[in-house]
Protein backbone atom coordinates (compact mmCIF):
# COMPACT_ATOMS: atom_id res chain seq x y z
CA UNK A 368 0.00 0.00 0.00
CA UNK A 369 1.29 3.44 -0.85
CA UNK A 370 2.04 5.74 2.01
CA UNK A 371 2.25 9.30 0.78
CA UNK A 372 4.44 11.85 2.43
CA UNK A 373 2.82 14.48 4.60
CA UNK A 374 3.63 18.11 5.05
CA UNK A 375 3.74 17.72 8.80
CA UNK A 376 5.40 20.82 10.17
CA UNK A 377 7.31 18.65 12.66
CA UNK A 378 9.13 17.11 9.79
CA UNK A 379 11.38 18.73 7.26
CA UNK A 380 9.92 16.43 4.63
CA UNK A 381 7.72 18.99 3.00
CA UNK A 382 7.02 17.32 -0.31
CA UNK A 383 3.96 15.28 -0.94
CA UNK A 384 5.43 13.38 -3.86
CA UNK A 385 7.16 10.57 -2.10
CA UNK A 386 6.06 7.01 -1.70
CA UNK A 387 7.76 4.84 0.85
CA UNK A 388 6.08 1.57 -0.11
CA UNK A 389 8.91 0.77 -2.52
CA UNK A 390 11.74 2.43 -0.68
CA UNK A 391 14.63 2.00 -3.08
CA UNK A 392 14.60 0.59 -6.55
CA UNK A 393 17.23 0.64 -9.26
CA UNK A 394 17.06 -0.73 -12.76
CA UNK A 395 20.22 -1.40 -14.78
CA UNK A 396 21.99 1.39 -12.91
CA UNK A 397 25.45 1.92 -14.37
CA UNK A 398 28.36 4.25 -13.70
CA UNK A 399 31.37 4.28 -15.95
CA UNK A 400 34.54 6.26 -15.26
CA UNK A 401 36.67 6.26 -18.41
CA UNK A 402 37.28 2.58 -18.95
CA UNK A 403 36.27 1.55 -15.41
CA UNK A 404 32.79 0.14 -14.89
CA UNK A 405 32.33 1.16 -11.26
CA UNK A 406 28.72 -0.07 -11.27
CA UNK A 407 27.32 -2.26 -14.03
CA UNK A 408 23.64 -2.72 -14.73
CA UNK A 409 22.62 -2.90 -11.10
CA UNK A 410 18.98 -3.76 -10.36
CA UNK A 411 18.01 -3.92 -6.73
CA UNK A 412 14.86 -3.59 -4.65
CA UNK A 413 14.70 -2.47 -1.06
CA UNK A 414 11.34 -2.76 0.70
CA UNK A 415 10.02 -0.37 3.29
CA UNK A 416 11.27 -1.41 6.73
CA UNK A 417 14.22 -3.43 5.44
CA UNK A 418 17.66 -3.29 6.92
CA UNK A 419 19.28 -3.93 3.60
CA UNK A 420 22.91 -5.01 3.58
CA UNK A 421 24.93 -3.90 0.57
CA UNK A 422 27.87 -6.19 0.76
CA UNK A 423 31.02 -6.22 -1.31
CA UNK A 424 34.79 -6.00 -1.09
CA UNK A 425 36.64 -2.71 -1.43
CA UNK A 426 36.21 -1.28 -4.90
CA UNK A 427 33.01 -3.26 -5.54
CA UNK A 428 31.04 -0.09 -6.31
CA UNK A 429 29.14 0.39 -3.04
CA UNK A 430 29.98 4.08 -2.52
CA UNK A 431 29.36 4.89 -6.17
CA UNK A 432 25.93 3.26 -5.96
CA UNK A 433 25.01 5.11 -2.78
CA UNK A 434 26.12 8.42 -4.25
CA UNK A 435 23.95 7.81 -7.31
CA UNK A 436 20.94 6.82 -5.21
CA UNK A 437 21.30 9.89 -3.01
CA UNK A 438 21.37 12.21 -6.02
CA UNK A 439 25.04 13.16 -5.59
CA UNK A 440 26.30 11.51 -8.76
CA UNK A 441 24.67 11.10 -12.16
CA UNK A 442 24.40 7.58 -13.51
CA UNK A 443 25.93 6.84 -16.92
CA UNK A 444 22.78 4.87 -17.70
CA UNK A 445 19.91 3.09 -15.99
CA UNK A 446 17.34 4.45 -13.58
CA UNK A 447 16.63 4.53 -9.90
CA UNK A 448 13.94 5.63 -7.48
CA UNK A 449 14.11 6.46 -3.81
CA UNK A 450 10.74 6.82 -2.07
CA UNK A 451 9.19 6.94 -5.51
CA UNK A 452 11.39 9.88 -6.59
CA UNK A 453 13.63 9.73 -9.62
CA UNK A 454 17.31 9.80 -8.63
CA UNK A 455 18.18 12.19 -11.46
CA UNK A 456 15.15 14.44 -11.90
CA UNK A 457 14.24 14.63 -8.21
CA UNK A 458 17.71 14.54 -6.70
CA UNK A 459 17.12 17.69 -4.63
CA UNK A 460 13.91 16.32 -3.14
CA UNK A 461 15.63 13.03 -2.37
CA UNK A 462 18.44 14.79 -0.55
CA UNK A 463 15.86 16.66 1.51
CA UNK A 464 14.05 13.56 2.74
CA UNK A 465 16.76 10.96 3.18
CA UNK A 466 19.60 10.66 5.66
CA UNK A 467 23.12 9.89 4.46
CA UNK A 468 26.11 8.95 6.55
CA UNK A 469 29.05 8.93 4.13
CA UNK A 470 32.16 6.84 4.69
CA UNK A 471 34.02 9.83 6.06
CA UNK A 472 32.19 12.86 7.37
CA UNK A 473 33.61 16.33 7.86
CA UNK A 474 33.16 17.79 11.34
CA UNK A 475 33.62 21.32 12.60
CA UNK A 476 35.94 20.62 15.47
CA UNK A 477 35.38 23.98 17.18
CA UNK A 478 31.63 23.34 17.52
CA UNK A 479 30.11 21.17 20.20
CA UNK A 480 27.66 18.41 19.34
CA UNK A 481 24.61 20.51 20.10
CA UNK A 482 25.77 23.44 17.97
CA UNK A 483 26.67 21.03 15.18
CA UNK A 484 23.20 19.41 15.08
CA UNK A 485 21.43 22.77 15.36
CA UNK A 486 23.54 24.05 12.48
CA UNK A 487 22.39 21.15 10.26
CA UNK A 488 18.80 21.56 11.45
CA UNK A 489 19.10 25.15 10.20
CA UNK A 490 20.23 23.95 6.78
CA UNK A 491 17.05 21.87 6.60
CA UNK A 492 15.06 24.94 7.76
CA UNK A 493 13.63 23.05 10.70
CA UNK A 494 11.80 25.38 13.08
CA UNK A 495 14.02 26.23 16.02
CA UNK A 496 11.90 24.74 18.83
CA UNK A 497 11.59 21.48 16.87
CA UNK A 498 15.31 21.58 16.08
CA UNK A 499 16.15 21.96 19.79
CA UNK A 500 13.89 19.10 20.82
CA UNK A 501 15.16 16.85 18.05
CA UNK A 502 18.79 17.70 18.84
CA UNK A 503 18.30 16.76 22.48
CA UNK A 504 16.46 13.54 21.58
CA UNK A 505 19.11 12.52 19.08
CA UNK A 506 22.02 13.25 21.41
CA UNK A 507 20.24 11.06 23.95
CA UNK A 508 19.64 8.32 21.37
CA UNK A 509 23.29 8.17 20.26
CA UNK A 510 24.59 8.38 23.82
CA UNK A 511 26.24 11.80 23.57
CA UNK A 512 23.89 13.83 25.77
CA UNK A 513 26.44 14.03 28.58
CA UNK A 514 29.14 15.27 26.18
CA UNK A 515 26.99 17.62 24.14
CA UNK A 516 28.95 20.73 25.24
CA UNK A 517 32.39 19.24 24.62
CA UNK A 518 34.03 20.54 21.39
CA UNK A 519 33.92 17.87 18.68
CA UNK A 520 37.70 18.16 18.32
CA UNK A 521 37.97 16.23 21.58
CA UNK A 522 35.71 13.41 20.42
CA UNK A 523 36.99 9.89 19.71
CA UNK A 524 36.33 8.33 16.32
CA UNK A 525 33.45 6.32 17.78
CA UNK A 526 31.85 9.45 19.27
CA UNK A 527 32.23 11.31 15.97
CA UNK A 528 30.57 8.44 14.17
CA UNK A 529 27.64 8.52 16.61
CA UNK A 530 27.37 12.26 16.11
CA UNK A 531 27.46 11.69 12.34
CA UNK A 532 24.56 9.29 12.76
CA UNK A 533 22.63 11.88 14.77
CA UNK A 534 23.23 14.41 11.98
CA UNK A 535 21.98 11.82 9.47
CA UNK A 536 18.71 11.69 11.42
CA UNK A 537 18.20 15.42 12.02
CA UNK A 538 15.62 15.76 9.23
CA UNK A 539 13.66 12.78 10.58
CA UNK A 540 14.27 10.61 7.49
CA UNK A 541 12.37 7.41 6.81
CA UNK A 542 15.17 6.09 4.62
CA UNK A 543 18.82 6.28 5.57
CA UNK A 544 21.95 5.36 3.67
CA UNK A 545 25.03 4.44 5.64
CA UNK A 546 28.35 3.88 3.93
CA UNK A 547 30.53 1.55 6.01
CA UNK A 548 29.30 3.13 9.27
CA UNK A 549 31.38 0.98 11.60
CA UNK A 550 34.62 1.02 9.61
CA UNK A 551 37.58 1.62 11.90
CA UNK A 552 35.53 1.48 15.11
CA UNK A 553 36.45 -0.77 18.01
CA UNK A 554 34.03 -3.63 18.86
CA UNK A 555 32.17 -1.50 21.43
CA UNK A 556 31.79 1.35 18.92
CA UNK A 557 30.52 -1.09 16.30
CA UNK A 558 28.04 -2.56 18.73
CA UNK A 559 26.75 0.90 19.73
CA UNK A 560 26.09 1.90 16.12
CA UNK A 561 24.46 -1.44 15.31
CA UNK A 562 22.14 -1.17 18.31
CA UNK A 563 21.07 2.35 17.33
CA UNK A 564 20.30 1.14 13.81
CA UNK A 565 18.24 -1.78 15.06
CA UNK A 566 16.28 0.48 17.42
CA UNK A 567 15.62 3.00 14.65
CA UNK A 568 14.38 0.28 12.39
CA UNK A 569 12.17 -1.39 14.98
CA UNK A 570 10.82 1.66 16.76
CA UNK A 571 10.59 4.17 13.90
CA UNK A 572 10.31 1.81 10.94
CA UNK A 573 13.29 3.50 9.30
CA UNK A 574 14.50 1.72 6.17
CA UNK A 575 18.25 1.25 6.43
CA UNK A 576 20.53 0.83 3.43
CA UNK A 577 23.82 -0.28 4.91
CA UNK A 578 26.94 -0.71 2.86
CA UNK A 579 29.57 -2.85 4.47
CA UNK A 580 32.32 -5.29 3.77
CA UNK A 581 31.94 -6.78 7.26
CA UNK A 582 30.16 -10.07 6.76
CA UNK A 583 29.37 -10.57 10.42
CA UNK A 584 27.78 -7.13 10.68
CA UNK A 585 25.59 -7.70 7.66
CA UNK A 586 24.53 -11.17 8.74
CA UNK A 587 23.57 -10.06 12.23
CA UNK A 588 21.77 -6.84 11.25
CA UNK A 589 20.23 -7.22 7.84
CA UNK A 590 17.05 -8.98 6.80
CA UNK A 591 17.92 -8.70 3.11
CA UNK A 592 21.25 -8.51 1.36
CA UNK A 593 22.68 -7.67 -2.04
CA UNK A 594 26.16 -8.89 -2.87
CA UNK A 595 28.19 -6.76 -5.22
CA UNK A 596 31.48 -7.71 -6.79
CA UNK A 597 33.42 -5.66 -9.35
CA UNK A 598 30.40 -3.44 -9.90
CA UNK A 599 28.04 -6.32 -10.61
CA UNK A 600 25.23 -7.75 -8.59
CA UNK A 601 26.03 -11.32 -7.67
CA UNK A 602 22.83 -12.03 -5.75
CA UNK A 603 20.16 -10.45 -3.59
CA UNK A 604 17.67 -11.82 -1.09
CA UNK A 605 17.39 -12.95 2.50
CA UNK A 606 20.23 -15.06 3.90
CA UNK A 607 17.96 -18.10 3.57
CA UNK A 608 17.37 -17.32 -0.11
CA UNK A 609 21.10 -16.85 -0.68
CA UNK A 610 21.75 -20.19 1.02
CA UNK A 611 19.32 -21.84 -1.35
CA UNK A 612 21.04 -20.13 -4.27
CA UNK A 613 24.33 -21.82 -3.43
CA UNK A 614 22.55 -25.13 -2.98
CA UNK A 615 22.44 -25.27 0.76
CA UNK A 616 18.75 -25.29 1.60
CA UNK A 617 19.28 -26.68 5.05
CA UNK A 618 21.92 -26.65 7.67
CA UNK A 619 24.33 -29.54 7.94
CA UNK A 620 24.87 -31.46 11.11
CA UNK A 621 27.81 -31.62 13.46
CA UNK A 622 27.96 -34.51 15.92
CA UNK A 623 30.40 -34.60 18.80
CA UNK A 624 31.08 -38.06 20.26
CA UNK A 625 33.21 -39.43 23.06
CA UNK A 626 36.60 -40.70 21.87
CA UNK A 627 37.63 -44.30 22.50
CA UNK A 628 39.26 -47.18 20.62
CA UNK A 629 35.82 -48.67 20.00
CA UNK A 630 34.58 -45.33 18.70
CA UNK A 631 37.49 -45.06 16.26
CA UNK A 632 36.68 -48.51 14.88
CA UNK A 633 32.93 -47.86 14.76
CA UNK A 634 33.44 -44.62 12.87
CA UNK A 635 35.27 -46.35 10.05
CA UNK A 636 32.33 -48.77 9.69
CA UNK A 637 29.56 -46.18 9.66
CA UNK A 638 27.18 -46.66 6.71
CA UNK A 639 27.10 -42.92 5.93
CA UNK A 640 29.63 -40.42 4.61
CA UNK A 641 31.21 -38.39 7.35
CA UNK A 642 34.10 -35.99 7.80
CA UNK A 643 36.09 -36.33 11.00
CA UNK A 644 37.25 -32.89 12.13
CA UNK A 645 39.40 -33.94 15.10
CA UNK A 646 42.60 -35.96 15.34
CA UNK A 647 41.02 -39.22 16.42
CA UNK A 648 44.32 -40.98 17.07
CA UNK A 649 45.25 -38.46 19.70
CA UNK A 650 43.99 -40.04 22.91
CA UNK A 651 44.19 -36.67 24.66
CA UNK A 652 41.19 -35.65 22.56
CA UNK A 653 38.26 -36.66 24.69
CA UNK A 654 35.77 -35.63 22.03
CA UNK A 655 35.60 -36.14 18.29
CA UNK A 656 33.82 -33.66 15.99
CA UNK A 657 32.15 -35.15 12.96
CA UNK A 658 30.35 -33.45 10.07
CA UNK A 659 27.70 -35.43 8.26
CA UNK A 660 28.19 -35.12 4.52
CA UNK A 661 25.03 -36.81 3.29
CA UNK A 662 21.36 -35.97 2.88
CA UNK A 663 20.80 -37.92 6.08
CA UNK A 664 22.10 -34.85 7.91
CA UNK A 665 18.70 -33.26 7.32
CA UNK A 666 17.18 -35.69 9.78
CA UNK A 667 18.61 -35.33 13.25
CA UNK A 668 16.68 -38.37 14.53
CA UNK A 669 17.85 -40.64 11.74
CA UNK A 670 21.47 -39.58 12.16
CA UNK A 671 21.38 -40.12 15.91
CA UNK A 672 19.85 -43.55 15.32
CA UNK A 673 22.73 -44.53 13.02
CA UNK A 674 25.30 -43.37 15.57
CA UNK A 675 23.59 -45.15 18.44
CA UNK A 676 23.29 -48.36 16.45
CA UNK A 677 27.05 -48.21 15.88
CA UNK A 678 27.55 -47.98 19.64
CA UNK A 679 28.89 -44.42 19.52
CA UNK A 680 28.33 -42.23 22.55
CA UNK A 681 26.92 -38.89 21.48
CA UNK A 682 28.00 -35.86 23.49
CA UNK A 683 26.44 -33.06 21.41
CA UNK A 684 24.49 -32.58 18.18
CA UNK A 685 24.45 -29.21 16.46
CA UNK A 686 23.05 -27.81 13.24
CA UNK A 687 25.55 -25.74 11.30
CA UNK A 688 24.02 -23.02 9.15
CA UNK A 689 26.07 -22.04 6.16
CA UNK A 690 27.46 -18.68 7.20
CA UNK A 691 27.19 -15.54 5.11
CA UNK A 692 30.95 -15.78 4.71
CA UNK A 693 30.60 -19.22 3.09
CA UNK A 694 27.78 -17.95 0.89
CA UNK A 695 29.77 -14.89 -0.11
CA UNK A 696 32.82 -16.88 -1.17
CA UNK A 697 30.70 -19.47 -2.95
CA UNK A 698 28.85 -16.81 -4.89
CA UNK A 699 31.86 -14.69 -5.74
CA UNK A 700 34.14 -17.61 -6.56
CA UNK A 701 31.85 -20.06 -8.25
CA UNK A 702 30.47 -18.06 -11.12
CA UNK A 703 28.11 -20.57 -12.54
CA UNK A 704 25.48 -19.05 -14.73
CA UNK A 705 22.63 -21.02 -13.20
CA UNK A 706 23.38 -19.63 -9.76
CA UNK A 707 22.70 -16.11 -10.86
CA UNK A 708 20.31 -15.46 -13.71
CA UNK A 709 20.93 -11.69 -13.65
CA UNK A 710 24.54 -12.17 -14.66
CA UNK A 711 24.89 -12.33 -18.43
CA UNK A 712 27.63 -14.84 -19.06
CA UNK A 713 29.85 -14.51 -22.07
CA UNK A 714 31.66 -17.80 -22.12
CA UNK A 715 35.25 -17.79 -23.20
CA UNK A 716 35.70 -14.03 -22.97
CA UNK A 717 38.58 -13.12 -20.76
CA UNK A 718 37.15 -10.01 -19.16
CA UNK A 719 39.01 -9.59 -15.91
CA UNK A 720 36.98 -6.58 -14.84
CA UNK A 721 33.75 -8.48 -14.87
CA UNK A 722 32.27 -11.20 -12.79
CA UNK A 723 31.12 -12.79 -16.04
CA UNK A 724 34.47 -14.34 -16.87
CA UNK A 725 34.09 -17.54 -14.95
CA UNK A 726 35.59 -20.90 -14.60
CA UNK A 727 33.97 -23.97 -13.16
CA UNK A 728 35.56 -24.47 -9.79
CA UNK A 729 35.28 -27.68 -7.83
CA UNK A 730 34.14 -27.59 -4.23
CA UNK A 731 37.61 -28.67 -3.17
CA UNK A 732 39.20 -25.78 -5.08
CA UNK A 733 36.69 -23.48 -3.51
CA UNK A 734 37.58 -24.78 -0.10
CA UNK A 735 41.30 -24.27 -0.80
CA UNK A 736 40.73 -20.72 -2.05
CA UNK A 737 38.66 -19.93 0.99
CA UNK A 738 41.30 -21.29 3.35
CA UNK A 739 44.09 -19.34 1.65
CA UNK A 740 41.98 -16.15 1.81
CA UNK A 741 41.35 -16.68 5.49
CA UNK A 742 45.03 -17.22 6.20
CA UNK A 743 45.89 -14.05 4.24
CA UNK A 744 43.59 -12.01 6.48
Ligand code: ADP
Pocket residue numbers: 400403404405423424425426427428429430431432
Ligand atom coordinates in the same frame (compact mmCIF):
# COMPACT_ATOMS: atom_id res chain seq x y z
P1 ADP B 1 33.49 0.60 -2.80
O1 ADP B 1 32.68 1.68 -2.16
O2 ADP B 1 32.75 -0.68 -2.94
O3 ADP B 1 34.81 0.42 -2.14
P2 ADP B 1 33.70 2.49 -4.99
O4 ADP B 1 32.30 2.76 -5.39
O5 ADP B 1 34.36 3.52 -4.15
O6 ADP B 1 33.80 1.06 -4.32
O7 ADP B 1 34.57 2.30 -6.28
C1 ADP B 1 34.22 1.41 -7.33
C2 ADP B 1 35.24 1.52 -8.45
O8 ADP B 1 35.11 2.78 -9.09
C3 ADP B 1 36.67 1.42 -7.98
O9 ADP B 1 37.40 0.72 -8.96
C4 ADP B 1 37.11 2.87 -7.90
O10 ADP B 1 38.49 2.97 -8.08
C5 ADP B 1 36.35 3.47 -9.06
N1 ADP B 1 36.05 4.89 -8.84
C6 ADP B 1 35.30 5.41 -7.84
N2 ADP B 1 35.20 6.74 -7.95
C7 ADP B 1 35.92 7.09 -9.05
C8 ADP B 1 36.23 8.32 -9.72
N3 ADP B 1 35.74 9.49 -9.26
N4 ADP B 1 36.99 8.27 -10.82
C9 ADP B 1 37.46 7.10 -11.29
N5 ADP B 1 37.23 5.89 -10.73
C10 ADP B 1 36.46 5.88 -9.62
